[in-house]
Every structure is written in C-alpha cells, then in structure tokens.
Amino acid sequence: MIYRETGQFKANYQDDQALFPIAQDRYVIFGILIVTFAVVPAMLNEYWLNAILLPFLIYSLAALGLNILTGYCGQLSLGTGAFMAVGAFSVYKMMVAIPELGFIPLVLLSGLVTAAVGTLFGLPSLRIKGFYLAVATLAAQFFLIWMFNKVGWFFNYSASGMINAPPMTIFGVIVTGPHANPIAKYYLVAAIVAVFALAAKNIARGRIGRNWMAIRDMDIAAELIGVRPLIAKLSAFAVSSFYVGMAGALYFAVWLGSAEPTEAFDINQSFLVLFMIIIGGLGSVLGSFLGAAFLVIMPILLKNIMVDGLGTDTSLAKHFEFIIVGVMIIGFLIVEPHGLARLWRIAKEKLRLWPFPY
Amino acid sequence: MSESGLAEVILAVENISLSFGVMKVLDNISFDIRRGEIRSIIGPNGAGKSSMLNVINGFYHPQQGSITFKGATRRQMAPQVAASQGIARTFQNIALFKGMSTLDNIMTGRNLKMKTNLFWQALHIGPARAEELENREAAEKIIDFLDIQAIRKKPVGKLPYGLQKRVELGRALAAEPELLLLDEPMAGMNSEEKEDMCRFVLDVNSEFGTTIALIEHDMGVVMDLSDRVLVLDYGKQLADDVPDKVRANQKVIDAYLGVPHE
Numbered sequence: 001m002i003y004r005e006t007g008q009f010k011a012n013y014q015d016d017q018a019l020f021p022i023a024q025d026r027y028v029i030f031g032i033l034i035v036t037f038a039v040v041p042a043m044l045n046e047y048w049l050n051a052i053l054l055p056f057l058i059y060s061l062a063a064l065g066l067n068i069l070t071g072y073c074g075q076l077s078l079g080t081g082a083f084m085a086v087g088a089f090s091v092y093k094m095m096v097a098i099p100e101l102g103f104i105p106l107v108l109l110s111g112l113v114t115a116a117v118g119t120l121f122g123l124p125s126l127r128i129k130g131f132y133l134a135v136a137t138l139a140a141q142f143f144l145i146w147m148f149n150k151v152g153w154f155f156n157y158s159a160s161g162m163i164n165a166p167p168m169t170i171f172g173v174i175v176t177g178p179h180a181n182p183i184a185k186y187y188l189v190a191a192i193v194a195v196f197a198l199a200a201k202n203i204a205r206g207r208i209g210r211n212w213m214a215i216r217d218m219d220i221a222a223e224l225i226g227v228r229p230l231i232a233k234l235s236a237f238a239v240s241s242f243y244v245g246m247a248g249a250l251y252f253a254v255w256l257g258s259a260e261p262t263e264a265f266d267i268n269q270s271f272l273v274l275f276m277i278i279i280g281g282l283g284s285v286l287g288s289f290l291g292a293a294f295l296v297i298m299p300i301l302l303k304n305i306m307v308d309g310l311g312t313d314t315s316l317a318k319h320f321e322f323i324i325v326g327v328m329i330i331g332f333l334i335v336e337p338h339g340l341a342r343l344w345r346i347a348k349e350k351l352r353l354w355p356f357p358y
Numbered sequence: 359m360s361e362s363g364l365a366e367v368i369l370a371v372e373n374i375s376l377s378f379g380v381m382k383v384l385d386n387i388s389f390d391i392r393r394g395e396i397r398s399i400i401g402p403n404g405a406g407k408s409s410m411l412n413v414i415n416g417f418y419h420p421q422q423g424s425i426t427f428k429g430a431t432r433r434q435m436a437p438q439v440a441a442s443q444g445i446a447r448t449f450q451n452i453a454l455f456k457g458m459s460t461l462d463n464i465m466t467g468r469n470l471k472m473k474t475n476l477f478w479q480a481l482h483i484g485p486a487r488a489e490e491l492e493n494r495e496a497a498e499k500i501i502d503f504l505d506i507q508a509i510r511k512k513p514v515g516k517l518p519y520g521l522q523k524r525v526e527l528g529r530a531l532a533a534e535p536e537l538l539l540l541d542e543p544m545a546g547m548n549s550e551e552k553e554d555m556c557r558f559v560l561d562v563n564s565e566f567g568t569t570i571a572l573i574e575h576d577m578g579v580v581m582d583l584s585d586r587v588l589v590l591d592y593g594k595q596l597a598d599d600v601p602d603k604v605r606a607n608q609k610v611i612d613a614y615l616g617v618p619h620e
Contacts, residue, residue: 202482217455226441
C-alpha cells in the first residue's frame with residue numbers, strides 16, 4: 001500500500017529515464033546510503049566491519065564486474081579469481097614502486113591493468129561461445145595463478161611467495177596492511193563500491209549496455225543493426241575486468257593484508273563469484289549485491305547457529321553450507337535464472353497493484 | 359505508384375551467385391530497386407529469397423557478382439557497412455533482444471546514431487544524457503507510429519507474436535533506413551494483423567519515403583502492395599516485372615502450382 005506510484009506523473013523523458021523513476025525507490029536508496037555511511041560505522045563493532053561488511057562489499061564489486069560480462073553481455077567467464085589476482089598483484093607492485101601516487105589512484109590503475117589483461121583473454125570470445133569460452137577463461141585462471149606463483153618479480157622475490165600490503169594512508173589514516181583503521185577501511189571500500197555501482201547502472205542503461213545485451217540476446221541481429229561484436233565483447237571484458245581487478249586490489253590490500261596466489265585466488269573464487277551472480281540475479285546490479293550478501297553472510301550465520309548455538313561440529317556446518325548453496329544454484333537455474341533480483345522485482349510489481357491485481 | 363519508373367536506382371545487384379559447398383543457393387541473379395518503391399521478392403520455399411536479403415545486408419558473402427548501393431559498387435557488403443549506409447531489416451523468425459524492453463529494443467536500433475564514450479555514459483551527464491534524451495524522442499515517434507505505447511516498458515520476450523513482429527519493425531525503423539528489408543513480416547498473422555502490418559508498410563513507404571524490399575508469401579498482399587515483383591525459384595530468376603505481368607507469367611504459375619509430369 002505504501003509502494004504506490006499513483007500521482008507521480010512524468011512530464012518529460014528525462015524524468016521517465018531517471019535512474020529510479022519511482023519516488024519510493026529513491027527514498028529507499030537514500031535510506032540505504034545514509035545507513036551505509038552514517039549509521040553502520042557508528043553502530044557496529046570491528047568484527048562486523050572486518051568479517052562481514054568488508055568482504056560483502058568487496059565481493060559485491062567483483063560480482064558486479066562478472067555480472068557485466070556474464071549477465072549483461074552473455075559471455076561466461078571462469079577466470080574471475082585470476083583477474084582478482086591480477087588486480088591484487090598489480091596494486092602490490094605499484095604500492096611498493098610508486099606509493100606517492102596515493103592509494104585510490106593505485107586501485108584505479110590496478111583496475112586498468114586488469115582491464116588490459118582481461119581484454120587479452122577476452123579475444124577468444126570473438127570466435128567461441130558458451131561453454132567453450134568458459135574453458136578458454138579457465139585457461140586464464142590456471143595460467144595466471146601459475147605465473148604469479150612462479151615468477152619471482154611479481155612477489156618481489158619474497159621467500160614465502162606471499163605478498164604483504166605495505167601501510168598506505170588516505171588523509172593521514174592508515175587504510176592498508178595490518179594496522180589499518182577498520183572504520184577508515186570500511187568507508188574507503190563503501191565509497192568505491194557505491195561510486196562504481198552507480199557507474200555500472202549508468203553504463204547498463206545507456207548505449208553501451210544496450211549493445212552488450214543485444215549481443216547477449218541475439219548476436220546476429222545485433223551485428224546486422226550495426227553493433228560491432230568485436231567492440232561490444234571486448235569492451236565488456238575490459239569493463240568487467242576493471243571492476244574485478246579493483247575488487248582484487250581491495251581484497252588483498254584492504255581486507256586480507258597479505259595473500260598467496262594459490263590460496264586466495266584459486267578456481268573456487270571464480271566459482272564463488274559466479275554463484276553470487278546466479279543466486280543474486282544475472283544482468284542486475286542489485287542482484288550482484290544480493291548474491292554477495294547471501295554468500296558472505298549465509299556461511300557465517302550457519303556457523304553461528306550450528307556451532308555456537310547447537311554445538312555441532314564445524315565441518316558439519318561447512319557441509320550444510322555446500323548443500324544449501326548447491327540446492328539454491330540448481331533451484332535458481334531451473335526456476336528463476338534471474339535470481340533474487342527478479343524475485344524482488346516481481347514482489348515490487350505485485351505491490352504496485354496490490355490489493356487489486358487487475 | 360507508376361512514377362516509380364522514373365526514380366533513381368538505389369540498389370542494384372548484378373550477377374550474384376552464392377553457394378554453400380555444392381548447393382547453389384543463388385544463381386546469377388540481377389535486379390535493381392528504385393528509390394521509393396516497394397519491391398517484392400517471392401518464390402516457393404527454398405527459392406533463395408532470404409539468402410538474397412542476407413547478401414544485400416552483408417551477412418552472406420556471394421562468390422560472384424557485385425552490389426551497388428547509393429552509387430558505390432562493392433563485391434560484397436559487410437553488416438556494419440550496410441547498417442551505417444542505411445539498410446535495415448527484419449527477420450523471418452523474430453530476432454528481437456528478448457531480455458530487453460520494447461523501448462530498449464528500439465533504442466538499440468538507433469545505436470549507430472549515438473556516439474558518446476564510456477566515460478560520459480558511466481557518469482550519465484552532459485553529452486551522454488543529451489544524446490539519450492534526443493534518441494528517446496526519436497524512439498517515441500516510432501512507438502507512436504506503430505501504436506505500441508502500452509508495451510513500451512514490457513520485456514519483448516513475453517509479448518504476443520503479432521506485437522513482437524511490430525516491435526521488430528520498430529527496431530528496424532529506428533535506424534531511419536533508406537532501404538528497409540522485410541523478411542516475411544506477415545507470416546503467421548491473422549487477417550486483421552496482416553491488414554495492420556500492410557498499413558504500416560504503406561505508411562512507412564509514403565510518410566518516411568523509405569524504399570522497401572519485401573519477402574512475403576501472401577500473394578494478395580504482394581500483388582496489392584508492390585510496385586515490382588522479383589520471382590525466384592531454386593536460386594534462379596524466373597521473372598521480374600510489375601505485379602499484373604508476374605501474375606500472368608506461366609513459369610511463375612508452374613513454379614507455384616507445379617507442372618504435371620508427362
């Protein structure tokens with residue numbers, strides 16, 4: 001009853017094309033932003049910020065990146081983990097070599113490096129589709145991780161093969177490395193994610209996003225009305241990798257503080273992010289957040305309930321996690337390939353008409 | 359439109375031959391389309407009609423022959439060249455972008471009219487916003503023209519067949535083409551929907567001055583709408599004339615009705 005658009009008249013196309021044409025949606029978004037930036041840091045303790053919100057936000061960014069490629073442009077990729085590693089290693093090398101640039105420019109630069117690498121590995125997409133492309137990106141996954149393990153230059157020849165984030169500051173507050181301030185880290189990541197989520201939404205509703213979706217839905221027709229598959233696919237790979245690379249950089253430098261390629265960026269990372277967008281919703285910015293929230297919070301919740309509440313084994317809780325994720329993936333793929341985001345949309349459509357659906 | 363005989367030739371194909379392996383799909387076809395006319399291509403199934411359209415807009419590359427469009431002669435077309443030169447088309451089996459709304463489909467049809475780069479689009483301010491509004495205005499004109507205002511925001515995958523055909527016409531019109539290729543726009547429609555579609559085809563032709571190449575199986579429609587009719591059978595050119603002469607042509611009647619074997 002509250003979710004009504006009656007009386008909200010749009011007198012020009014500009015209003016109709018607004019990001020959130022319905023007033024209630026705008027209030028909700030403002031509410032979320034206020035909660036994110038004003039309420040959360042004041043209310044929650046370090047455990048919440050570090051263990052739940054940081055990974056949620058960082059994985060949201062990675063999921064957003066993969067969603068641009070897979071959800072919007074229809075190109076399946078299993079190389080997300082490796083592209084995150086490219087972001088992490090390039091930000092590490094730059095933090096050591098050119099720290100004077102400042103941390104945020106370095107994160108953006110590492111995104112650009114990843115975009116270049118992603119475009120390179122996106123070249124096969126011009127010839128192959130679907131599962132075959134997925135296998136080609138799988139090659140990227142294994143090759144890049146092998147390279148980060150083998151070539152000493154990437155981890156500055158450290159004996160353990162690990163990379164450790166040197167402390168860097170923004171406005172005098174440490175945001176990377178082990179002594180970072182949790183609230184500052186949270187603000188930094190939340191700001192980056194908010195800005196780039198907005199950018200993703202804007203790109204998706206403009207010409208470039210439409211061209212991506214055209215390639216996804218019917219590539220031949222798209223080509224015949226003037227969309228260039230080469231440019232559309234490679235730009236999707238570039239933008240997607242840019243997001244994933246930034247997520248990798250934040251994942252390593254802000255959240256983990258140190259990382260080892262085989263463990264932090266293996267194929268399971270690729271699958272985890274893929275599951276996020278399948279459960280959250282392919283081709284939806286909101287879905288990237290919902291999927292990331294679900295897959296970050298669900299294991300923690302399960303562990304809290306089962307291990308701390310019911311006193312069961314940790315491994316049992318872990319197995320339950322596999323079962324739940326597996327069932328949900330199968331369920332969503334069969335019943336609702338557009339995931340939680342579509343369920344939310346259907347609920348909204350129903351609410352707009354409730355209680356008189358005709 | 360008897361004056362079409364005087365208009366300039368917008369597209370001329372000469373001696374086009376296309377084969378896939380040993381299959382000869384088009385055999386030495388030559389014809390032209392004059393500006394402003396409605397030109398039909400008819401023939402039994404497998405005659406090579408759709409292949410002919412695919413050659414014109416660059417999806418198939420013929421082994422022989424040449425295509426002259428707006429004075430420029432090419433061995434073969436490339437899809438992007440055809441699109442940017444002003445050739446648009448619809449498809450026999452609907453080829454809409456099913457996950458997108460009607461409006462987005464039509465806006466995608468205008469993608470060559472839009473130029474702003476990724477940076478402006480990500481910010482969605484300044485030139486990107488102005489461009490989006492400008493093209494929205496043009497897209498809305500087409501939506502009004504086709505009378506599909508009510509389904510503007512609906513995903514096209516869920517629309518009924520007749521409306522999908524109409525949206526597809528809209529997407530092709532959005533590019534403001536000079537030559538519009540329609541591949542069986544009335545297939546599978548009831549007579550009411552056919553009448554609507556005929557009206558749209560005639561209106562496009564007279565209001566926008568768009569030249570139309572039409573493939574259609576409904577002979578009543580073809581004979582009423584067309585200025586000239588090209589008849590293909592098994593990749594060969596049977597006839598090329600005004601509707602009345604084609605209707606009387608014995609070879610055409612044989613191809614459609616079959617010839618008794620002695």
